[in-house]
Each structure stands twice: as C-alpha cells, then as structure tokens.
Amino acid sequence: MKKLSYKYLAVLLVATTTLATSCRKYLDEVQPESTFGPEYVFDNVDNATRAILGTYAAMTGDNGYGIRISMYYPYDDDIMMGQGGAPGDNERRDIARYNVQPSNTQLLQPYSQLYSGVERANLCIYYIPRMEQYISGTDQQKRDLRRLHGEALTLRAQYYFELVRNWGDVPAQWQPSAFETDLFKPKTNRDSIYDRILSDLELAATMVPWRTEVGGTSERITQGAVRGLRARIALFRGGYALRSDRTMRRPANYKEYYQIARDECAAIMARPGDHSLNPSFRAIWKDNILAHRIEPNGEVLFEVAMAGGGSALGDSKLGYYNGPRYGSFGNSALIILPTYFYMFDPADTRRDVTAAPYDFNASGFVVATAANAIRDGKFRRDWITNPVVLSSNAQYFGINWPMIRFSDVLLMFAEADNEINNGPSAAARAAFERVRLRAFNNNAALIGTTPSDYTGFFNAIVKERALELGGEGIRKYDLIRWNILGQKMAETKAELEALATNPLPAPYTNLPRTMTYKTNSTTLEYLNSFYAPNPNTTAPAGYANVNWVGQSNIRSSLLVTSAGVPVYGGYFQQNKNELLPFPQAAIDANPRLVQNPGY
Secondary structure, eight states, rough: OOOOOOOOOOOOSSSEEEEOOOOSSSTTOOOOOOOOHHHTTTTSHHHHHHHHHHHHHOOOOOTTTTTIIIIITTTTTSEEEOOOOOSSSOOOOOOOOTOOOOOOOTTTTHHHHHHHHHHHHHHHHHHHSSSSSHHOHHHHHHHHHHHHHHHHHHHHHHHHHHHHHHHBBBBOOOOGGGOOEEEEEEBHHHHHHHHHHHHHHHTTTTTOGGGGGSSSSOOSHHHHHHHHHHHHHHHHHOOOOTTSSSSOOOOOTOOOOOOOOOOHHHHHHHTTOOOOOOSSSHHIIIIIGTTTOOOSHHHEEEEOOOOOSSSSSTTTOOTTTOOOOTTTTTOOOOEEEEHHHHHSSOTTTTHHHHEEOOOEOOOEEEEOOOOOGGEOTTOGGGGGTTTTTOOOOOOOOOOOEEEHHHHHHHHHHHHHHHHTTTTTOOHHHHHHHHHHHHTTTGGGGGSOOOOOOOHHHHHHHHHHHHHTTTTTTOOHHHHHHOOOHHHHHHHHHHHHEEEETTOOOOOOSSOSSEEEEEOOOOOBBBBSTTSSOOOEEEEEEEEEEEESOOHHHIIIIIOOOTTTTTOOOTTTOOTTTOOOOOOOOHHHHHHTTOOOTTT
C-alpha cells in the first residue's frame, strides 16, 4: 500500500546552472540537504539518489504532467475536447482549437521544463558512471548506482520523447551544458533522437530491476516502465510524422521499429507476476490512483509521482482542472464528446468510468449534465480519498499521472504484431481480447468477433485504444502517428452535427432527446435509457429533465458559436497542426532555431 507520509527533497546540482526542486518520497530514508556542487552530490549513493529525484521532479507541477502537458497539449482529438469555448485566449483554448501561435502563453514554460529535465538527466548520466562506487563499490552500491543510471537514461528518453512528439525536430544535447562549447543549437532530426533514446532504453533495461525485485511499493521506474516506454517510442519512430516539407511520412523500414515494440511488449507480458491487468477497470482509478495507492497488479507501469502539498512546482491539478465540479469548485475543463459516449457498448464497464455526465450542486447533490457537457471521469474529485476532497476549494490533490498501463502494452503488442505479419497472429488477437474481456467483466459472449484480417484488426485497435485509454493524454498522438487525426476529427464533426439535429437522423433515431434523473441524490440515477426515446416529457416529482441529443446546444457549444466561430478542432490544418509552434521566446533566444512549418 502506498505510504502517505511525504518528505520533500531538495537537490541543487551546480554545473552551468543550479537546479532546485522538490519531489515525492521515493526513498523515505533520504534526508534533505543544502546546496552542493556535483563533486559532493555524486560522492555517494544517497546523494546520487537525491540527484535522480531532482530529475524525476521535472515531470511534475503546472508546467509538467500536473496540468499543461497532460491536459492542455493532448486536445482536441476525436473523442474529447479541451477547455470549452471559442478560441482567442492565446492560451489553452487556442491550443485545443488548433489556433495556437508562437506567442501562446502556455508554450514556453513546459518547453523549458522539459529541457530542464534533460539537463538534470545529463548531469546524472555523466557523473554517476564516474563515481568510485560505480566501479569498485560493494555489490549493493554497484546495483544501486546502475539502477540510478538506468533511471536517468529513461527519464531523459521521456523528456526528449515529449519534446519530439509536440515539436518534431528539436535541439538535442547529450552531455551537461558545462561541457558544451556552443549552447545555440539548431534542430536535430527527430529520427536520430529517437534512435539514440531507443538505444539508451535498451541499455537501461539491463540496469533497472523488475517491479517484484524491489518490492513494487514506490513510483520509481522499474524495468517494465523502461520496456513499455521503449515500445511506445518505437511505434512513434515507425509511425507517420510531419516533416519539414509539410508532408506526413513514415520510414520505409517502419516494420523494424514495430518489431522492437512487439518484442518489448512480449517481454513485459512474459512476467505476469510483475505486470497484469487489474480485474476491475474502475478499481484502477477509484481504489488506487484516486485513493493515493500503488496499483497492486502492476497495471500502472510508469506514473508521475506528484508531491502533494499544493505546490505548483511538484503537484497536479488532476481532479480540479478536469472531472465533475462541486458547486463553484473545479473547472470541468475537459469534455467527453457525446459521439465518444456512444462509441461504448452499453455493457462496456469503461463507459461509466471514463464519462461522468454530472456535477454536484453546493448542497452536495448530483446534477446531471447535458450531452454537450459530459465530464471526463477517470480523475473525478468525488472518487478522491486519503483524504476526501469533494467539497475542497483547493486546486492540488496530489494525484499521480499514469504514463503507461499494462492494457496499453497489450494493445501495442497487438498493433505491432498486426503490422509485422500483415494480419494478427493468435497471440495478437488474444492480447486484444484480454483488454476487451476485462471491459465486459470477462463475459466472452459480449466482446464480439475479433477481426482476423489486417485492415479489420487495425480498425479494431484504433477503436479499442480510444475506449481503453481515453482521457490519458494518448489519443491525439496515436491519431498523428497513424496519420488520421484530420480524418477522425472530420468524421466526429459530422456525427456531432447529426446528434445536434432534430429530428435525429439514422442511426441515432432511437436515442433520447432528454434524460430524466433523480434530484436531491448523492448518486446519479436515471429514470430512462440512453438508448431509447424518453417517455418522460414532463419529469415526475423528485426528478428533473436535462437536454441530451437532438439539441441545438450540441451545435452551439461544440461545433460553432452563435457568432459563427468554430469550436471543436475548429482551426485544424492538415500538415501543420500535427506539431506545435516553438515558443517565440525560444526562437528569439536561439538564432539557429527555425520555426516549425506553417507558423
């Protein structure tokens, strides 16, 4: 069980800059220190561990996966919409609407923090192998330092991966800045960055232990995380990407990278004692992540540990920025599109975890939302415990961000196998069906027939990854590497238009225009079905009606405002918006950095 006594660890590494940070209690026994240079920090295992904690910390906070990278950058996609409303704020709405400009206020700090993580990792990667104990220490010291070295390689890979998938070709540096003769670097081809970090992760996998070898009771990177990250990066290396000539291309040898992904996923799948599915999809979130506990099955291979304590530097706004509101508390900024809601089979247990069509009023009673305002549910505040925060006006709840789950590994394995063999093997179909079976409470009669041809299975993977991983910051990037982001958003807009039409056209004719729910209740109870017309023209006593589909509010809030301004994905341009623009301040500071095409 996850311990909830936190210690805040400050690490100051002096090279060309001083790096100060705080991080969660990866090792409770490590005590804070003051400011020291690398000759002290990398003098013993405990101090080197502190340096690694500082490297982890660059993932956290407002400018990391606490909000901006996790909840601003991944939207809009074909299943969810970012902060509602028309573009024009020069921050998160413009990012979501694909109206982002180099001057956008939400670009520079995350971009800079990712590079801060790279610098911290570079310091650790340089100094740790040069420590006396790394070569001639005790066996335990050698194991500890090799693990720290592997963690640093993995963290650097994650930072570069995030930079590349958002900005494409970026400046790359592989040693501490103190040893560089020129800090004004041009872009490095992303393929060479990917190849370098894939090689680094291959090495890191030989250094970092498996989860069960170290107890599995902390959020530190273990071998499953290393291999899962390598699989994910390999799929991006073999996938489509926007190039400098404004075309989307994938490499001719893309199957080589799919083979890497398949092999890494197979290695994880071969160790069920380390990583397996939680039998309950709901329990991953309600009983573990939102209860501040380590998921006991190893389903969460890699997570960003947030420090708690309400710090913009080390905490997260998960559950505050997104999910249901409580009275005036919370933003409810991320929207589940009604088309996504109806992508789920009625018996799929993931729907009512991923989608939360309600808020709470100031009295603590549930108020159902209209279909144009369904909240994302995986990080809902009413499930947060240890402590309970339902009526809190705080903005930071110490909720970890899950980077890679075992279900993702199963689906990556299935996808890679299908590409390599031009159709799924029995092992690929079995991996796919494991995810489906969990979603339907292991009722094989409900999961449908798994396609056995290449195209059918690929389309099934595209849909299943939406159903399984919605709200986890993955979908938009999947669509980009498949080169179908524009296509899928166009299809979604057409479906939204149909759901906004009265009378409802086929195939939506039997859906309800309103939903009737129980008032003065602390749980959401509907009187009618999501899949049949509502007979309750007037809600009976103790109930209320709320707009659902076939309503103009879907059009005005999701598609185009009354003033004619496009909303959902409104300004997306193929062969441009697959990448973000570099922050203008970064361009101004580095005369050799060329802006991304189209900006």
